Amino acid sequence: MVARSVRLGRPSRGKARGGARLPVTVRSATARDAGAWLGLRRALWPEGSEAEHRTEIDGFFRGQLSEPLAVLLAEEAPGQVVGVAELSIRPQAEGCHTDRVAYLEGWFVVPDARRRGVGRALVAAAEEWGRAQGCCEFASDAQADNAVSAAAHKALGFSEVGQVCCFRKEL
Numbered sequence: 767m768v769a770r771s772v773r774l775g776r777p778s779r780g781k782a783r784g785g786a787r788l789p790v791t792v793r794s795a796t797a798r799d800a801g802a803w804l805g806l807r808r809a810l811w812p813e814g815s816e817a818e819h820r821t822e823i824d825g826f827f828r829g830q831l832s833e834p835l836a837v838l839l840a841e842e843a844p845g846q847v848v849g850v851a852e853l854s855i856r857p858q859a860e861g862c863h864t865d866r867v868a869y870l871e872g873w874f875v876v877p878d879a880r881r882r883g884v885g886r887a888l889v890a891a892a893e894e895w896g897r898a899q900g901c902c903e904f905a906s907d908a909q910a911d912n913a914v915s916a917a918a919h920k921a922l923g924f925s926e927v928g929q930v931c932c933f934r935k936e937l
C-alpha cells in the first residue's frame with residue numbers, strides 16, 4: 767500500500783545560520799496543498815509541463831505513486847508554504863548498502879526563505895520519516911553543477927559518494 771502521510775513528532779523548526787531564523791512547521795502535504803505544491807514543483811523542475819506536474823500530483827493524492835511516496839511541506843504560517851521535500855524508498859542507491867533506502871527525490875525552498883534553516887528542517891523531518899519507514903540509509907542526488915545543493919547536502923551530513931555522467935542515443 768502506498769503511504770501518503772507521515773507521522774512526525776513535534777513540528778520541525780528552521781534554524782538560522784546564513785540569515786535570520788525562519789520558524790517553519792514541516793508537515794505532510796494534503797490534497798488542499800495541490801496548488802502550492804504545483805508552484806514549488808514548477809520552480810524546481812521547470813522542464814516539466816504544468817500538465818505533467820498536475821498528473822503526478824493527482825496520482826500522488828490518489829495513492830498511485832511510489833515516487834514520491836511522501837511529500838513534506840514547510841509552512842511559515844498557515845497557507846504560506848515555503849519549501850518541499852519529496853521522498854521515496856529506493857531498492858538501491860549509489861553508495862548505499864541496504865535495499866530500502868530513503869531517498870530525497872526533490873528538495874526546494876523558495877528563494878526569499880533560503881539560508882534560514884528551512885531546508886535543514888525539511889531534511890530533519892525527512893530523516894524522521896525514513897526512520898519510521900524502517901530505513902537506515904538516506905540518499906539524494908544533485909546536478910554536478912549545483913554547487914549550492916552540494917554544499918547544503920554536505921552541511922546536513924551527507925557524504926558525496928559519486929558523480930555520474932548520463933548519455934543517450936536514438937534507437
Ligand SMILES: CC(C)(COP(=O)(O)OP(=O)(O)OC[C@H]1O[C@@H](n2cnc3c(N)ncnc32)[C@H](O)[C@@H]1OP(=O)(O)O)[C@@H](O)C(=O)NCCC(=O)NCCS
Binds near residue numbers: 885887907
Ligand atoms: C538546496 C536548498 C533546498 C537549501 O535550502 P535552504 O533553506 O537554503 O537551506 P538551509 O538554510 O537549511 O541550509 C542548510 C545548510 O546548507 C548550507 N547552505 C545552504 N545554502 C547554501 C549556499 N548557498 N552556500 C553554501 N552553503 C549553503 C547552509 O550553510 C546550511 O548549513 P548551516 O545551517 O550549518 O550553515 C535551496 O538552496 C534550494 O531550494 N535550492 C534550489 C533547488 C535545489 O537546488 N534543490 C536541490 C536539488 S538536489
